[in-house]
Amino acid sequence: MSTHTEETIALDRRHVAHNYAPLPVVAASALGAWITDVDGRRYLDCLAAYSAVNFGHRNPEVTAAAHAQLDTLTLVSRAFHSDRLAPFCAALAQLCGKDMVLPMNSGAEAVESAIKVARKWGADVKGVPAGQGTIIVARNNFHGRTTTIISFSDDDTARRGFGPYTPGFRRVEFGDADALAGAIDDHTVAVLLEPIQGEAGIVVPPG
Ligand SMILES: Cc1ncc(COP(=O)(O)O)c(C=O)c1O
Structure with a gap:
């Protein structure tokens, strides 16, 4: 293990709550199915964030949509309607054959x-x-x-x-x-x- 990897893991042990036991890999960037660690080693990512990035790291369509939304309207909470929520729920309801959708974060x-x-x-x-x-x-x-x-x-x-x-x-x-x-x-x-x-x-x- 390199000093950079070891130091980051030591910092993690000191300051990140011990509710998980990660593998000793310190990811620095990723693209598609490949993760690069702080020392430049590359890993084929077979976990995909437990399926949260099944579409690939930095998928250009997804990141473009996220950037565009952040540049337009960050967050309104449910106190207001937004011009995105209803069309999203309508499309998802149709895809799933249901009437209504309640989106959740996790x-x-x-x-x-x-x-x-x-x-x-x-x-x-x-x-x-x-x-x-x-x-x-x-x-x-x-x-x-x-x-x-x-x-x-x-x-x-x-x-x-x-x-x-x-x-x-x-x-x-x-x-x-x-x-x-x-x-x-x-x-x-x-x-x-x-x-x-x-x-x-x-x-x-x-x-
Ligand atoms: C089958 C199943 N249900 C629920 C969850 C919980 O998801 P989250 O970690 O997003 O709360 C997981 C997480 O791995 C899962 O595998």
Whole structure:
């Protein structure tokens, strides 16, 4: 390891919260599928920021759109309408065959919102008594790191020390359709599954 790499990692250890264990690579720039580190070594990026840059680092269409927007209107919050949000949601809704879209900044927020939507639907539409809706999840799931999401994880490193946990979840074996069907009852408001489990390995459910 070079001095530059070592010094940066040492600074990271001192000042960046120890909530992650990165590989000992200090990225300095990237283009397409290739990352260059601070010493000029090149790496083929097979992670793509856990799919956030599946379109490639510095994809020219994406960066051009981002630059153009920053030069036009930075942020309005949801206190105002913007001329971009409605057309974006309309296009995404059409692509997904849905009526409405609620954009989120991260996967964990998306899952949190889905949990809230399901619970409210359970109470308001299905008629589940208040506070008694249950959501069925799979063993060895990974859906993010918020307090509610780690409450239904069975990964000790994600959970330990963060209780008290959010109730209302029931775990079944991933890929066991009979166990899943058997877990559904009058209080079930949703089933929450990864189509292919990622953090648990690459676990493809049986066909
Ligand atoms: C299946 C799955 N759901 C949710 C998340 C959480 O996404 P985020 O880190 O953007 O909150 C991840 C992150 O890796 C994930 O793999």
